Amino acid sequence: MTTFAIIVSTAPTDNRTLTALKFAQALLTQGHQIEGVFFYQHGVINANVYLQTPSDEINHLTAWEAFYDVTKTPMHLCISAAERRGLTDSNTPGFSHNIAKNFTISGLGELVVLTNKAEKVIQL
Amino acid sequence: MISNNRIAIVNTATTFDDFKAKEALDLALIFASYEMPVALFFMADGVFQTKANQNPEGIGNKDFIATFKALGFYDIDDIYICQEDMVERMIEGELSVDGAEILPRTQFKQTLNNYDLVLTF
Numbered sequence: 674m675t676t677f678a679i680i681v682s683t684a685p686t687d688n689r690t691l692t693a694l695k696f697a698q699a700l701l702t703q704g705h706q707i708e709g710v711f712f713y714q715h716g717v718i719n720a721n722v723y724l725q726t727p728s729d730e731i732n733h734l735t736a737w738e739a740f741y742d743v744t745k746t747p748m749h750l751c752i753s754a755a756e757r758r759g760l761t762d763s764n765t766p767g768f769s770h771n772i773a774k775n776f777t778i779s780g781l782g783e784l785v786v787l788t789n790k791a792e793k794v795i796q797l
Numbered sequence: 798m799i800s801n802n803r804i805a806i807v808n809t810a811t812t813f814d815d816f817k818a819k820e821a822l823d824l825a826l827i828f829a830s831y832e833m834p835v836a837l838f839f840m841a842d843g844v845f846q847t848k849a850n851q852n853p854e855g856i857g858n859k860d861f862i863a864t865f866k867a868l869g870f871y872d873i874d875d876i877y878i879c880q881e882d883m884v885e886r887m888i889e890g891e892l893s894v895d896g897a898e899i900l901p902r903t904q905f906k907q908t909l910n911n912y913d914l915v916l917t918f
Contacts, residue, residue, distance in 0.1 A: 680916070713820065714918075782831070796917065
């Protein structure tokens, strides 16, 4: 058993995002442990509650949400990367909280913590 | 045994290709502020970041490359640039980073192999 941290850097429109999810699922299936998934760069877009896809395509938001519901793997979001890309946890006038509930709002400091906790760090 | 102690941030993108260079720098500074040893590597199109005086105001961008000069204050002293990639892209003259080692590709790769955690931008 090895402990992992996973960094998701790609948008829902990028095929590597699904690779990250499949990789995370495979790790757990094989008995490894994931300390956390960290969403950075365009990866933060996967947490936007308004993400929509045609019914015959994978919706990466709901896919990650389902992954969390089943595995309770912490999913961290870099808030400064997120705010640059139109996500907000604010409900003040003019804003509407659009970060999906299973994502923990974090900063890069959390990524430092994860890399210290995990034996292996995988960036996708 | 946790062995992600030595971190290499590898820059492969030009300064204003998407937001990769800035987000790589932000991460390097965070690791450094937690007193973890961080090295910066510049290869492929990433070598364009090592050119001084980029004048990004002309395209409406902030000159975050100017902060490369302050890397020493964060104890980021290990900076490596791939020589062949510089030559191919005709990068010469003043550098945006102080104290960088310009290494031939073979040596550049060997140096990178010494790091526990490699993050690529």
